[in-house]
Amino acid sequence: MTRTFLHNFDPPTASPVVGPTVSLEVTHIEDAGLREVLQTPGAAYGAWSILDALLTSTGPGTPFIFKEPLGQAREVKVALSGLFGRFVARAYLERHLNLSIFAHLGSRTIDLDRRRRVKVKRLYRGDLPDWIACASDLSSLTVAEAKGCHDFGGPAKALDRAWAQAGRIDVTAGGRKVTVKRIAIATRWANAAAGPSEALISVRDPIDEGEPVDPEEKDALFIGLLRLHIANLIMPLGHPELAGALQRLTHQSFARRLQGDLESARALLDAAPVREVAKAGTLDGLVGGVVTRTRPVTDAEVSPADQETLARLNLRPVFVGVERDLIRAAIEAEPQIVQNRLADKGAPDEFARPDRAGGWIIPLGEERHIKSSN
Secondary structure (H helix, E strand, C coil), X not given: CEEEEEEEEECHHHCCCCCCEXXXXXXXXXHHHHHHHHHCCCCCCCHHHHHHHHECCCCCCEECCECCCCCXXXXXXXXXXXXXXXXHHHHHHHHHCCEEEEEECCCCCEEEECXXXXXXXXXXXXXXXXXXXXXXXXXXXXXXXXXXXXXCCCCHHHHHHHHHHHCCXXXXXXXXXXXXXXXXXXXXXXXXXXXXXXXXXXXXXXXXXXXXXXXXXXXXXXXXXXXXHHHHHHHHHCCHHHHHHHHXXXXXXXXXXXHHHXXXXXXXXXXXXXXXXXXXXXXXXXXXXXXXXXXXXXXXXXXXHHHHHHHHCCCCCEEEEEEHHHHHHHHCCCHHHHHHHHHCCCCCCCCCEECCCCEEEEECECCECEEECC
């Protein structure tokens, strides 16, 4: 179901949409929220799966308005506002700015390729931005921060805070600053019961020019991003060893140890259970796991009968997975194969939803099942 937001973009000439509103599918927001919760360290709980039920029942194409305020206590409002703000911002970045590969930033320097001195460098104290991201063709390097707010006057203050956060890092290669797009996104919520009556997405988006980098450093940067994107996604889905091996490839500085890490990552990928989608010949070779409203299911094999039961209990089971061939290309640091793989959209599927980064979300139940292929 499509919902709309009032839309403000700075600079206006760079806006990815025409007109005063921007549309997002609620399913796309929930999918973005699912990926966001899985990839962010911490408990992978099902906040993404309740979003549609919280909105006014005014139908497709209507404004994005909650039925009630997001809680009564201030701390609840702040927590939910921030969480849903990330969901909406990520869906916006995926849908309207064509970003698909996301690495989350922690409190320390993040190596994308330590051997080539490609890293994320902290510039100032304070919270770091939410993401460093890029497009599926390994371009459009972006630093992004999302905020949510309830301010009657609009999201200007939240946008300023987001913009300050987006400026607290540089991406460097060999000590040289790399050109990035810095994006701050603030979502001001609306609800039918009280508070603001119009939902608004406000975006600030200038390019921060850097220095030229060598082609090898550029390839290493984007491969490092992809490795972290995949590792963070599959870690909570029952593949911590493979995820750890991918992460080690980004911060190994010694050639001999790197070779050992590569061999380990290859062996772990070969040993990983691979899944196929029943009655969907276009999808096979996925590494991932089943996720319900409550959590990922990693402690048991989920049979087709179990998948039907989870669906019947309205636990909204989905399979979240990444194409095995793409993981192999990320391990081998083959940017051309990655680009070719992600450029191949494949045949459309009625149920499976791709993320343009080799990932898939497949609703389960009603004769749609995941089965093992090895």
